[in-house]
Amino acid sequence: MNKFNYLIIGNSAGAVGCIEGLRSIDKKGKIGLVSEESHHVYSRALIPYYLDGKIDREKLYYRPLDFYDRAGVTLFMGKKAVTIDVEKREVELSGGERLGYGKLLLATGGKPIFPPISGLDKQNVFSFHSYSDLQGIEETLETAQNVVVLGGGVIGLMAAEVLKRRGLSVYVIELADRVLAPVLDETASRLVEKAFQKAGVKIFLNNTIQHVHGTHFVESLTLKDGSTIPCDLLIVGVGVAPRVELVEGTGIEVKRGIMVDKTMQTSVPNIYACGDCAVNYNFVTGEIQPLPLWPNAYLGGRTAAFNMAGVEREYTLGTSMNAMHFFDLNIINAGLNVTEKNAGNWKIVQCLDESNNLYRKFVLSDDGALKGYILVGQINRAGIFLNLMRRKIDVREFEQELLDENFGYSKLPAQLRWQLLKEDVILGVV
């Protein structure tokens, strides 16, 4: 039986974060990786860019082709991990092979959610998640005219944008009364909707698919409001759910996702989890929740790696965050999404220039700490806000400066500024 010091189940951002973390401190330990898909590690997040023609197939790869060789990783490609024996510390693969582990990382990712609508099993229905989705979409696009995207979230809208740019008629169907409702407020949603309208994408709000028409292929759809739209390609982009089937019956605790502590260890010693299959600590809310985002997967994997190799580290930098661009509109958000409906008692500092599609909104707690923000139109230097939020800096003294498009460290009070930049500047020379 093959035995590994470190065994990784999964082959995306979390796995790579773990391998790079491991190899930064342990050059020798044996690493094994089990991947259900047989492709070299690729980035799901690049699917829209590929369909947009911005990159070719080769550039879907997230790391160079020799990455695993150079990192000394033994690959088990096209194999599915079926069970974990937590007592014997073994994983069984499809086909019966067993692999022993010292430390195990579960980076099994998420699976696209398909709402319970009958007819979503037809041949021209795809999610926007995997290499095989991409291949199916590409084939279908050869003859498609009308594309329907179910879901007006980040993934759905990215799909809608690139398909519109390919000259297709695109319809987006969203259950909520606005797009991107989980991550943006009403004002920002409106600006995004406007961008799509201008581009000629039809968005149906407060709506969903009532009936799917067609035998083997979807031909048209009847919506909840009674309208009927033609459909040659249906993309389901309503989100992902953690893939946790591997841990069922193992005693590893699951609560919305595989439960982990801040070191990314599960409830069973020597077993770690990260990425879309796991939960994350949200430093803004203090809650443990799924945060299915690329940086969280990578950093969760990297943090797990250090702990797996015996160097204690915690991952406490995760929260909800997105960088988005739709047509000419750039958007960044992070932290709490405070809307008109859940305004609460937060202090809001904001400015809106609707005609120029510029919007900035900051959410402050009682003690002046940043709890969330939305930037629309101008996103330069946005990371500074994430840094201020992570460090729980009291921003009240300069809160109006946050609205300045040229915000930077120079706008902070001197003492705070030089404290934050102490590694970067030399003071006291005159």
Next chain:
Amino acid sequence: MGKILAKPEVCMGCHLCEIWCAVAHSKTKNIIKAFNYEKSKPLPRIRVEENLPVTFALQCRHCEEPDCVAACISGALTKNPETGAVEHDRDKCVGCYSCVLTCPYGNIFINDESRQIIKCDLCAGLDSRYCVSHCPNEALVYVED
């Protein structure tokens, strides 16, 4: 790896570091040709922050644990294990702006023309670090580890 450090007290806010950074990353490396004749507008990867009388210039800090590399969805941003530099591969960058979202210094910039990002490469392949060597008041210095 060394680091470029700023001396805010002697920075005059002349922005020449931005100018020469743009030249360093132009095709011709010639200030006149770069600004007058090159098709793509030369852009700096360093930013002078101003809140008069305070001025200082910062560029990518090539962090030990770079958030931008962790966030990069395409593999365009990597930390070179030998030099420690955070490197950007233009061929791979799709302009997702995850690095803009996460850079704690706000020192990764958007090239509006290409919609990709631009960042300091420590003048890799050039004979000097242009922002340092062209600063008239030595307000930028390169300090070896």
